[in-house]
């Protein structure tokens with residue numbers, strides 16, 4: 001039985017032959033190559049588990065080969081063969097990702113031991129990969145991306161509550177995916193064939209919300225020309241998402257609580273109660289416990305909702321999911337634009353990974369959608385990212401920090417450098433825009449005195465009409481399209 005595929009790379013024919021003989025006798029499949037280039041070419045056609053390569057060869061050396069191969073997906077395991085006296089290079093190769101090295105002349109016993117150890121490692125990696133895939137399969141929820149343990153916990157809870165009728169409270173900052181989870185719960189429940197109903201308690205004016213939720217009878221109030229079915233009734237035998245429930249007035253909270261307790265609604269101006277069977281999911285980006293303490297959220301309603309709580313972590317606390325989310329959003333944006341998916345450069349990925357994402361997944365999605373449009377069509381590079389992602393890597397510790405606390409920011413200098421004046425100019429422009437061209441306000445945002453800012457406005461010749469005249473820079477244009485912004 002073939003124990004695995006090995007590629008032997010050496011410019012000496014005798015060396016290749018001897019290795020082929022020994023390894024084939026042990027049950028490994030062996031291919032050979034004379035140069036690094038030939039090795040890469042063979043690797044492109046056929047998958048090798050292990051590569052045994054000489055370090056010094058004509059043309060590209062073994063070191064470059066090690067680097068290229070250990071970057072491949074899946075990465076190949078590489079064992080270096082090197083002459084006496086070149087241990088240094090061998091150590092260097094290990095740093096580049098080589099698995100181990102052998103000193104020439106090769107000793108059969110050593111060779112087989114190291115090869116066998118390499119295959120133990122390969123099996124382990126494969127097992128891990130399989131386990132991870134099984135885990136991801138088990139916890140996968142269609143259209144929701146994430147492998148971080150906190151998202152896996154969310155998926156786990158989602159699967160456990162979906163089939164019950166239990167009320168669910170979803171909390172999390174803006175853009176963390178609360179509505180996405182609510183819809184997924186509905187989709188995985190027995191109610192899935194009925195339409196999901198969502199209402200944003202923040203979007204409806206106070207005087208309309210009661211009739212929106214509970215409906216009204218004809219003539220219940222001026223303008224009530226017809227009988228109107230409320231959203232609770234519309235969601236009968238289905239799921240109702242009360243989004244941004246923290247925005248509900250205390251008065252409406254009492255009415256919602258009664259509905260949850262009695263499982264019936266009464267239309268505005270109506271006398272009869274109508275039985276309903278609705279599964280309630282509530283979502284909020286507020287801390288309801290704090291709202292209870294403050295007296296703006298009813299404690300009894302809070303306990304009624306707080307049966308199962310799904311807390312979505314902010315994106316910055318699960319940044320290991322960013323590469324996966326980025327790939328997903330880019331693929332989607334590319335598909336919409338009718339293009340093949342494109343990779344993210346290392347530099348751009350580093351920025352995506354270090355940015356603090358105040359707008360969470362929604363902001364990441366928006367940033368990448370734009371990046372795809374701005375890109376050269378082959379890759380998403382750091383120049384395609386908006387300025388706040390490029391230059392700010394840490395949020396101020398306090399969102400409303402006092403002026404001068406800007407020292408809490410850390411700016412990442414890209415390896416190829418920046419034009420400091422351009423950056424300064426861009427920040428000043430943004431501050432002026434943000435503060436409606438009031439110099440005193442902009443100065444506060446920048447931690448500058450009025451006079452210093454005035455001086456710089458002159459130095460950079462920044463005037464209001466300037467923007468309209470010249471058009472904003474590329475990064476500014478992205479900003480202006482209204483991406484979520486740090487306040």
Ligand SMILES: Nc1ncnc2c1ncn2[C@@H]1O[C@H](COP(=O)(O)OP(=O)(O)OP(=O)(O)O)[C@@H](O)[C@H]1O
Nearest residue numbers: 143144145146173174175176177178179180361362
């Ligand atoms: N894990 C995820 N995988 C894929 N897309 C996601 C994920 N989380 C969020 N999104 C996407 O991010 C956007 C925001 O999600 P959603 O509307 O559910 O957030 P939200 O928490 O309800 O935000 P808000 O509080 O502002 O209403 C949506 O386009 C959603 O599809």
Ligand SMILES: [Mg+2]
Nearest residue numbers: 178179243283
């Ligand atoms: Mg929402």
